[in-house]
Amino acid sequence: MAEPTPVHLFHMSEKRRQFKSSGFFLKMAVLLLFILVPFLFPSFKTVDLAMQIVMFAALVASFDILLGYTGILSFGHGMFFGIGAYCVAFLIGKYGSPSYGNLILGFLLAAAVSAVLALLISLLTLRVKAIFFAMITLAIAELAIVLATKLSGLTGGEDGISLFTPGIFSPAFNLGEFMGIDINGRVVTYYFILFSCLALFLIMLRFTKSPLGRVLQAIRDNVQRAEALGYNTFLYQSISITFGCVVAGLVGALYALWVGYVNPESSLSVMTIMLDVLLMVIIGGMGTLYGGLIGAAFLKITQTYLPDLQHLAKDLFPQAEFLHNIMERWLLLFGVLFILVVIFFPKGVIGSIREYGARRKSRGLNKTA
Amino acid sequence: MSDTSAVEPVLETERLTIRFGGHVAVDHVNLRVEPFVLKSIIGPNGAGKTTLFNLMTGQYKPTEGKVFLMGEDITSLSAVKRTRLGIGRSFQLTNIFPVLTVLENVRVAIQSRERIGFNFWRNYLHFSGLEDEAYAILKRVMLDDKWAVPASDLTHGEQRKLEIAILLALKPQILFLDEPTAGMSQEEVPAVLEILQRIKDAKTQTMLLVEHKMDMIMTLSDTIAVLQDGKLIADGAPDEIHENRAVREAYLGGGARRE
Numbered sequence: 001m002a003e004p005t006p007v008h009l010f011h012m013s014e015k016r017r018q019f020k021s022s023g024f025f026l027k028m029a030v031l032l033l034f035i036l037v038p039f040l041f042p043s044f045k046t047v048d049l050a051m052q053i054v055m056f057a058a059l060v061a062s063f064d065i066l067l068g069y070t071g072i073l074s075f076g077h078g079m080f081f082g083i084g085a086y087c088v089a090f091l092i093g094k095y096g097s098p099s100y101g102n103l104i105l106g107f108l109l110a111a112a113v114s115a116v117l118a119l120l121i122s123l124l125t126l127r128v129k130a131i132f133f134a135m136i137t138l139a140i141a142e143l144a145i146v147l148a149t150k151l152s153g154l155t156g157g158e159d160g161i162s163l164f165t166p167g168i169f170s171p172a173f174n175l176g177e178f179m180g181i182d183i184n185g186r187v188v189t190y191y192f193i194l195f196s197c198l199a200l201f202l203i204m205l206r207f208t209k210s211p212l213g214r215v216l217q218a219i220r221d222n223v224q225r226a227e228a229l230g231y232n233t234f235l236y237q238s239i240s241i242t243f244g245c246v247v248a249g250l251v252g253a254l255y256a257l258w259v260g261y262v263n264p265e266s267s268l269s270v271m272t273i274m275l276d277v278l279l280m281v282i283i284g285g286m287g288t289l290y291g292g293l294i295g296a297a298f299l300k301i302t303q304t305y306l307p308d309l310q311h312l313a314k315d316l317f318p319q320a321e322f323l324h325n326i327m328e329r330w331l332l333l334f335g336v337l338f339i340l341v342v343i344f345f346p347k348g349v350i351g352s353i354r355e356y357g358a359r360r361k362s363r364g365l366n367k368t369a
Numbered sequence: 370m371s372d373t374s375a376v377e378p379v380l381e382t383e384r385l386t387i388r389f390g391g392h393v394a395v396d397h398v399n400l401r402v403e404p405f406v407l408k409s410i411i412g413p414n415g416a417g418k419t420t421l422f423n424l425m426t427g428q429y430k431p432t433e434g435k436v437f438l439m440g441e442d443i444t445s446l447s448a449v450k451r452t453r454l455g456i457g458r459s460f461q462l463t464n465i466f467p468v469l470t471v472l473e474n475v476r477v478a479i480q481s482r483e484r485i486g487f488n489f490w491r492n493y494l495h496f497s498g499l500e501d502e503a504y505a506i507l508k509r510v511m512l513d514d515k516w517a518v519p520a521s522d523l524t525h526g527e528q529r530k531l532e533i534a535i536l537l538a539l540k541p542q543i544l545f546l547d548e549p550t551a552g553m554s555q556e557e558v559p560a561v562l563e564i565l566q567r568i569k570d571a572k573t574q575t576m577l578l579v580e581h582k583m584d585m586i587m588t589l590s591d592t593i594a595v596l597q598d599g600k601l602i603a604d605g606a607p608d609e610i611h612e613n614r615a616v617r618e619a620y621l622g623g624g625a626r627r628e
Contacts, residue, residue, distance in 0.1 A: 005504045007472060007516060011494065211480055211496065212489040218477045221466040228464070229481040229539065230453050236486070243489075358519075 030293070031198070038190055042181050049304050051190060053296045055255050058197040060280045060292030061204050062247035068287030069208055070240040071220035073130065075274055076137030079144045080118065080245040082268035084110035084252025086148070089161040089262045098164035107253050114249030115242055122238040141270050148264040160263025163256060165189070193254045200247055205289055207243060216240050217287075283341050285348020294349045302337060306330040376403050377440060379543050379575045385424055385434035394420045396599035397434065402543060402577055407569045409578040409586045412596035413619070418579045419547060421596065425577075426458045426545055427451040439542060457541030459532050459549065467521035471512060474520050474531055475503035478538035503538065510534045510564050526557030530564060537568070543575045550582065558585075565589060587611065595619070 004012075018024065037050040059081055066072045091106035092098045125136045148155045155161070165185065167173065169192070173185035181187070207213050219226045219233045226233050256262050265272065276299055283298050284291025307330050313323050326332065345352040380402040387395045395417045402408050410418050423429040425436055427448035435444045443451055452458075466474050479499050480486055494500070507513045510530045515523060520531060529549060536544055549565065550558045562585060568574050569589070580586055586593060586607070593610045595603040597619045603610055610616055 005501065006513075007500050007504050008497075010517070206492065207489055209492050209494075210489040211485050211491070211493045212487055214473070214477060214493050215480070215486045218466050218469060218473075221468045222464070225464050225466055225535075226477075227449065228452060228458075229478050229535070230449075231481055231486060239487075239489075 034194055035191075038187050039179055039181060045304070047186075047190060049300055051193060051258055053293070053300050054194055054197045055251055055258070056276070056280060056296035056300065057293040058200050059248055059251045060277055060284065060295055061201055061289045062244045062251065063277050064281055064286060064289055064292060065204060065207070065244035065247070066241055067281060068285075068289075068291075069213065069220065070216045070237055070244075071130070072237060072241060073134040074137040074241070075134055075270060076121065076141040077245070077248050077277060078270055078273035079137075079141040079268060080114045080248035081252035081255065081273060082144065082148070082262075082264075083113055083117070084249035084254075085256035085262045085267040086155065086161075086252075087113060087249070088253040088256040089163055092166065093161040093163040093262075094156065098166040098170070100166050103166055103169075103257075107250065110249040110253040111246050114246045118242040118245035119238060122241040126234060126237055126241075138270065141268075141274070145264050145268050145270070148268055156263070158263060158265070160261060160266070163260045163262075165257060165260065169257065189258060193258055196254055197251065200250060201289070204247060208289060212236070212239070220287075279338065281348070283338070283345075283348060285345070285351030285354075288348065288350040288354065291348050291350040298341070298349075302334055306333055309333075378402055378437075379404050379439060380425065380577070381437040381440075382425065383435045383437070385421070385436065386432050387420060387424055387429055388432045394599050395424060395431075398596075398599075398601045400594060400601065400604070402575060404575055405572045406591040407565070407576045407578060407589060408592045408594065409580060409590040410594050410596060411579075411581060411583070411586055414581070416596040417599040418581075418596055420599075422458075422545060422547055422577075422579055426456050452539075455540075455542030456545065457536040457539050457543070458545040459529075459536055459547055465520045465528055465531055465535065468519055470517055471507065471520055471523065471531055472500065472503050472516040475506050475534050475538050476500055478535045479503055482539050506534050506537050509537065509567065511560060524557070526553045526561065529553065529561065533564065537574070543577060546576060546578045548580055549578070550580070550585065562589060 034050055034054060038047055041047065041050075059077075063074075063077045066074050066077070087110040088103070088106035090096070091102045091109065096102040096105075121137065121140065125133050149158055152158070164170070168185060168188045170185045173188065175183035175188075177183070208216075215226070215231055215236055218229075219231065219236055223233055252267065255267065259266070267273070280292060280295030280299050282295070284293065284295030309330060310324065310328055313320070317323055341349070347355055378401040380400075382398055382400045385395055385398045385400070386393065398421060400421075410421065412418050420429065424431050427443075427446060427450070431444065435442055437443065438451070438454055438456065441454075443454065446454070466477070469477070476493075476499050479502055480493075480496075483499070485496065504513060504516060507516055510533055512523075512527060512530050512534060515527065520528065523531060533544075533546070533549065546565075550561050553561065565576070565578075566589060569576065569591070578586075578590070588607075590607055592605060593603075593607055594601055595610060595613075595616050602619060603613045603616045605613075
């Protein structure tokens with residue numbers, strides 16, 4: 001005990017490097033970029049893009065808690081996102097006045113409904129095999145869409161619900177000009193959502209590094225072994241699913257606040273949301289949390305700017321007929337990009353970089369030992 | 370065998386029997402394991418060694434007879450419950466967490482023993498005592514220089530060592546080792562034997578071993594039990610076993626395995 005073990009030395013050097021490493025500076029730079037977006041690129045399109053990236057990064061991270069850290073594939077994650085969005089829409093759109101109290105109540109309702117439903121689903125289905133869990137969540141997610149569409153009296157049907165945001169979040173709010181831009185309700189909402197997502201992300205980061213998070217990773221790695229150690233794997237998996245789904249619900253609530261409108265297509269659809277989330281987590285890397293940001297940025301930026309490329313192509317090369325034809329089918333280009341990412345980063349961008357770093361580190365340790 | 374009967378045994382079986390159809394695989398076996406000894410069970414192939422193991426650790430339910438752990442009847446308890454009561458078992462197939470680091474494999478086991486798995490708000494590194502203990506256990510099994518690598522990067526022999534480390538971390542009342550050197554290369558065997566010797570010399574851990582490599586058993590064990598056709602035909606110190614006529618005829622004589 002008197003002599004520090006190599007484990008101690010390793011942690012001490014990690015701690016010393018914590019605020020000096022390139023990773024730390026990179027994270028701070030990204031955060032700073034998002035903080036400055038409304039000032040640097042005040043156009044509606046870029047601010048909306050930045051906001052979508054932030055919200056999807058948090059959503060994908062919460063999905064990663066299930067898939068990457070617990071080894072559970074759920075197709076119902078988009079549904080929890082939608083439930084959160086609808087909860088806020090009910091409280092400050094359809095059934096309540098736009099007040100702060102109702103907004104807070106909406107967030108609490110989003111968390112509570114997500115928690116209860118997630119717990120119920122995991123208690124009922126987790127005892128079956130993993131593949132059945134995926135199928136059952138898919139069925140429930142589809143059922144939610146049908147319900148939201150058909151119960152139009154309750155949910156507004158396909159037309160959805162428009163929200164009225166209270167006080168400082170409302171479009172009419174204006175604090176005056178600062179550094180050349182209007183500090184209006186939209187800018188306030190941007191920062192509120194940015195820091196809410198940041199807080200959610202930090203909570204998730206802490207969750208994965210807690211003793212509970214470590215047990216989840218052990219369960220993902222070898223269920224029988226974890227059970228043989230005396231862990232109640234079923235209970236741990238239920239807790240993880242519930243936590244991930246509550247975060248998804250809260251992100252959905254924030255999403256409703258930003259777009260000011262919810263309908264089944266934009267906030268519940270398995271095809272538009274769930275598929276994006278899956279692609280993002282594959283691109284970014286499973287079991288990394290930070291991968292969500294990379295995946296969200298990649299997908300949202302390509303989806304926003306690839307269609308623009310066709311105009312650019314027409315302007316630059318007005319004669320190249322073949323190029324125009326390709327550019328009009330920009331999804332094709334997206335597919336090629338996606339394949340390239342998967343080929344060069346088989347474990348996702350963050351996962352592959354981390355693996356490379358870990359290999360170098362362990363080689364270094366072996367040399368000194 | 371005479372002076373040990375005063376000590377309360379860690380594990381005891383009473384007329385333990387299991388029949389598979391008409392075949393009696395384990396036949397009225399009375400076995401005692403005293404605290405902090407290393408006892409080995411040997412016997413020719415098909416003698417019922419692993420079946421006896423499975424009866425004691427709870428994988429099989431006996432047709433007849435009882436199993437006692439620290440004087441308590443555990444015959445009706447499941448394997449998982451027996452694990453919680455302090456029966457740690459290694460299998461012939463290696464069972465580790467492949468993606469986790471070597472240190473984390475052991476740390477998660479200690480965390481289970483300490484029952485802090487449901488803590489979700491503190492950083493796991495704040496429980497630094499756990500890492501220190503995990504590292505100390507890795508030292509005991511001579512894996513301390515590999516603490517930072519993923520367990521899947523270890524050789525087969527090293528993975529068996531890690532498995533022993535995980536079991537030690539649970540601080541079981543009794544450690545069951547089913548052929549700990551099975552499938553190992555010749556170069557790896559001596560290291561595992563040394564680890565077992567060290568654990569035995571520390572006099573803090575009771576161990577029960579199934580093995581059919583005779584040389585290994587003779588020098589390592591405090592006592593040896595010999596099984597033949599499901600029956601216990603001898604039980605005593607290595608010298609006694611070596612001299613025992615019944616054993617020589619059944620096992621050592623007719624083409625003994627000296628791998």
